[in-house]
Amino acid sequence: MTNRTVDELLARSNRLGSDRKNTNYAGGNTSAKGTDVDPVTGTDVDLMWVKGSGGDLGTLTEDGLAVLRLDRMRALVDVYPGVEREDEMVAAFDYCLHGKGGAAPSIDTAMHGLVTAPHVDHLHPDAGIAIAAAVDGEELTRTIYGGKVAWVPWRRPGFQLGLDMAEIQREHPEAVGCILGGHGITAWGATSEESERNSLWIIDTAAAYIDEHGAPEPFGTVLDGYGPLPAAERRAKAAALAPTIRGIASHDSPMVGHFDDDPAVLEFLSRAEHPRLAALGTSCPDHFLRTKVKPMLLDLPATASVDDCITRLRELHEPYRDEYRTYYETFADESSPAMRGADPLIVLVPGVGMFSFGRNKQTARVAGEFYINAINVMRGAEALSTYQPISDYEKFRIEYWALEEAKLQRMPKPKSHATRVALVTGAASGIGKAIATRLAGEGACVVVADLDADKAAAAAAELGSTDVAVGVGVDVSDAAAVRRAVDEAVLAFGGVDLVVNNAGLSLSKPLLDTTEADWDLQHDVMAKGSFLVSQAAARAMIDQRMGGDIVYIASKNSVFAGPNNIAYSATKADQAHQVRLLAVELGEHGIRVNGINPDGVVRGSGIFAGGWGAQRAATYGVDEADLGEFYAQRTILKREVLPEHVANAVAAITGDDLSQTTGLHIPVDSGVAAAFLR
Missing domain, CATH: 3.40.225.10 (Class II aldolase/adducin N-terminal domain)
Structure with a gap:
């Protein structure tokens, strides 16, 4: 009723x-x-x-x-x-x-x-x-x-x-x-x-x-050199700074990021009073519970170079942490919860915008929205009078309130890949889509990258809102396009932690029928493409100083000499050795590099649907409809391999249980003795 x-x-x-x-x-x-x-x-x-x-x-x-x-x-x-x-x-x-x-x-x-x-x-x-x-x-x-x-x-x-x-x-x-x-x-x-x-x-x-x-200019006069950069230049600089800033915000515990260049933020940062007001912090309890009591402010003009900004941001980090620790130690008593971390949740960069952080994308985005609320509050208070938030003592009583702590303790345990940002290539269908789906299910923020931008966007939408996944179009053989895709990832979620090189195609032909164009196409997409994606992502991971994972979806064919498959198998062998080379090179940065060697993934596979299945079926003298079962029967386990099985392996190798493993290739082929690695 x-x-x-x-x-x-x-x-x-x-x-x-x-x-x-x-x-x-x-x-x-x-x-x-x-x-x-x-x-x-x-x-x-x-x-x-x-x-x-x-x-x-x-x-x-x-x-x-x-x-x-x-x-x-x-x-x-x-x-x-x-x-x-x-x-x-x-x-x-x-x-x-x-x-x-x-x-x-x-x-x-x-x-x-x-x-x-x-x-x-x-x-x-x-x-x-x-x-x-x-x-x-x-x-x-x-x-x-x-x-x-x-x-x-x-x-x-x-x-x-x-x-x-x-x-x-x-x-x-x-x-x-x-x-x-x-x-x-x-x-x-x-x-x-x-x-x-x-x-x-x-x-x-x-x-x-x-x-x-109200006064017409409550934030004071415009500071020379602090005005907003042009939109394209602003986003490019934001993308260049984002991994470093995310690393700063994640020193105590990993965070997901959000970038916002809202006009209210840019106007605030262009005015003379912004350093004084930012230092006063927010007032409404809803605001500072999500933004911390005050932001970290880069004290350089918009005209400063990216390198100078990165250097200064790193210099400002420890004083910010010291100030927060002093705040905590000043007001804490024996009944106070332990300090939850001293890193900033809001980082302001003049001419560029605001970077906000949280344990998931929604929390990071909302933190930024709340700081915009705080800017609006400051504007109104300063227009009529003088902004005076509640005292730091009262802020502490809210932030470290026993009731607030109890609410935090009731939150569910985070999933295995929570706070991680994953970029998966070739993810609009087949194995890539299964990997993106599994990683999103484990709590990761996912960038669905695919040659077809519309299909990438549609696949991302299936995973949830833009707080969960975004789609980007990218030709992995184009270095500039790859850099743009990684930039989109760091602007969407703050950085990148996990890359899956899955984009691929195959033309099943014997040596004498394989053209130079066939060879170049497959090597451009899989060998060169994996190199370009790994290179661009590694730059971001190194700037973050948070480690990371790079996974190559190679193939059983990287170690097994199958018939009529020279170009595909050769490029898969190239990918397999990239795993070994990069595992050695990137290990000092905490970046693990591993590979997955699938075989016989017919159902749901974009490669097989694109003609590869018919070609392989003809090679083996079976009907295309029976190809999956044919592959299964030649394995030790007699089980068909599906895209979800490859996704399971990616989730496992990038999870905490195998955190000490790098340079490994995992077969996902139901057992093909000829492809055993040892």
Whole structure:
């Protein structure tokens, strides 16, 4: 049975959350109070539905709501032990749940329950936080809103904040909401429509006041040499810097990256006040939990060379880490969780843009979005007054909050290839597609590279959103095209950790029928192509200083002299020896190089579908439809080899269990004695 109160709450939440001017991704929460039937007594019971911990308002569904008995929740006031023990109240919410209770109640539950209005919205709009983070935010609130919006001094979210807001609501019955110092806004109403209308009025009024009364250049004058580079030059420089920056952000633990050259970022970095403001850090808890308390800022102009930028970035890294360690040691006590890492999550490069990092692509992307929110907040606060975020002490109390630590500990164990960026060539079909699919399933971010850009994009879309996979078109025999593909990889995910040289083709002909063009084509794609891809990827891996994996999909034919196959087998032998050569050369950088030797992969194979199958079937005197079974019957295990079996081998050789192995060729052929390596 549907509940009108719940339906209205979800519709309001989705409308508010889908517009980023109202709140950041996963930020804020909404609630509604109403009645429903108690299944035990059959009588109506007063309930509150409130967005639970986690999730995003824009996509909120009923499963994301916590449902609490309002009488029991409000009765917690009588047993509240005081602000020093307020964290205990989060566990107490579990005793107020109605039925199964839905989602886990969030820390903001008290705010919604103790404010008496039937409908409440708590949001993180940039315009509202600009007022909340201004040095004279209380005075600005009175000036902008009169008595219709109250001011609530900064207090860490929790039960006491709910009590404070309930008291302010009683003292200011004319108010329709409040500005939460350093944090955001809360609005309420007698109906869902009124609450939404009040929320939007508070946000739009703040934005209009900033536009009308704010200084025209809140970030100061333009710095000579700090303006945005032209778009193509900007992206080229970003691609050149990205691996080094990712390595800096991954010193303590590996991170996935995201690059953003949003105009708001470029304009901020071009202005005189950006060093002062960046050093102050962010204010809203949602922001700095994902961005760290402050970014790492490259203090060179846009005109600086790539080499000079790399040198300076490496110089800045250790002082940044020292400053973060000092921050931690200054405020930590015996009950604090261990320091989670001292590397930056936001790195700003004037003229180029912003690099943001997280344990997966979505987290990295959202961290960047949140820093843009912070820039917007700074702009609004500086336009009207002076930006003053909450203190480092209060930031620490949020960042290393026991409740936040418990939330992190509840996160599922990462998959085997989480945080790894994989570039797979020839990945729009066959073996390559199976490899891309398996690596994405193991948590990797995947760049699907293929000669056909449209097919590459389609194959990537099958794996998920662009937070999971992207498609790029590349002719692996073209050095410039290969460099562009690797650039696309590092701009999409911050760098590259794992390369699979899978692109290939074959023309089955005897020596006397093999033309020079046949020979050149196969060597260009597989021998030269693998060399070019490995070379370009190795440059990025070396700059990252994070190690890496290069895998060659060679063939049984690299060691077995099959009939009528001179060009294909020779180029596969070339690939096989590249494995040995590069394993020796790249080992000092922690880069492992290994090979896979498949055989008889007929079903799903692009090579076999392209005519190779018919040629091999004719060579062996069997029907093409029976070729897979023919190959299987000549093996020791009598089992057909599928693309997924090759993908399994790639996942294994690039996983932690074989982390000490390099220079190895793994047969995936169901056992062909003539191709045994030893």
